[in-house]
Amino acid sequence: MNARDMRQYENLRKQLGPVPRPGLIVLDVRTTQFVVVELVLLKALIGEGNPGLFISVDRPHQYMVHLLDMHGIEHTSVTFIDTVSQFSSSDAHRQARVGFFKGPNNIDTLPTALREWSSEDHGFDLAQCRFALIDNISNLLTFNSHQKVQRFIREFVELLGDRAAVLLVIDRQRSPNLYHSVLAMGGTELRLEAEMCNGNGEGSFKDSMTDSKEGVDHGRQ
């Protein structure tokens, strides 16, 4: 992590506190920055060892585990739920406590599955979870209707929301409907440190993307 990432980490840690407040939390992040922000966010969430869930819906869990390992972030308190694939086509194996789920198009059944998995036998106790972070929830819209994704979020929050923080990282400009529906469900916004890019490769989180449907730059200031 460079100095920018560490500033962002301090900012998020300050907002989250030592134990994250239960409920639905949303962050507006550019898609290109998801990986960096999720890593920094996980570091802040884990803190001194808060138990939590990391649910990957976009890429195999090994990649986040690798990042955590590389950046020296202890993750034994985190359970990874991989909805992408049981066997990644690459052989990038990483050691982590992980459960596999039957694909992102069945995501609406995940809350029930988690309830069933939660037992001492599986070494995973939902009641102990203090946070759940879902990796790129917008990607679910590729496989599911907006209504189905909304329903999943609602049920997931019902499952965890009174005892754990449920964090969603969404690019508001790319998925405005999803972002606003999360806010309508009572989600609170976590603010990232706003930095402007000065053209020297310093700073962060200035929008640089174009949307293929509109073909225009979206400046996010």
Add this chain to the structure above:
Amino acid sequence: MEGNEMDRAGLQRIPSGVPGLDELIEGGFPFPSVILVSGAAGTGKTTFCLRFLCEGAARCERGLFFTTLSEPSHWMLRFSSQFDFMRPEYFGDAIVYEDLSALLRHGDQDKLLEAVDRRIAEVMPQRIVIDPITVVGEMLKDQYRSFLFDLTNRLKHWNATTLVTGEVSPGELYPPEIAYSVDGIVLLHLTEEYGDRRKYLEVLKMRGTNHSTGKHSIDISRKEGLVVLKARF
């Protein structure tokens, strides 16, 4: 799936930085993706890639440049700094330069993949360049195809757009070993016409993109590096 209720976002795209190219590919390269930039010597592959990384750096997207040529960064910068778009201050934090040649000499694909993975995890780039990938084939020999298969799979999951360059012999369009596993192929042609050498760019493949077909004339200028000209052939 509930077809008519779908609310899919379009593919995320990042500007290539190459003037004139983005309008041929619906606004930029898909993010994430792996793109092969193929061409013979002198067609501008490295210049293309540097422009891509500098564009990212100017937008606060981190870049990682893997060279397989055993070329120190100051040597590469010595030539590339002749371009106006190049800012040496990018190299360091905004664009990290990594020489893979020492590992390549050992010819161990697992160690090479591990080194690439490790560096990507450290830097967490949004833009990656591997220049040139074809040198790896000469070093790894029998392991090359499986290496490329694993490499491209991993790169797709690192949430970055990666350009890999492929050197080809005269008459060859692209290195066939890697073409099947990439999401896009950009060809840089160098042809002799009326005693003069002319350069063209052609987008041969770009998944999820209604891209332009045909050859587009290109020029390499001090100011902007590689530029796609308006005329189409």
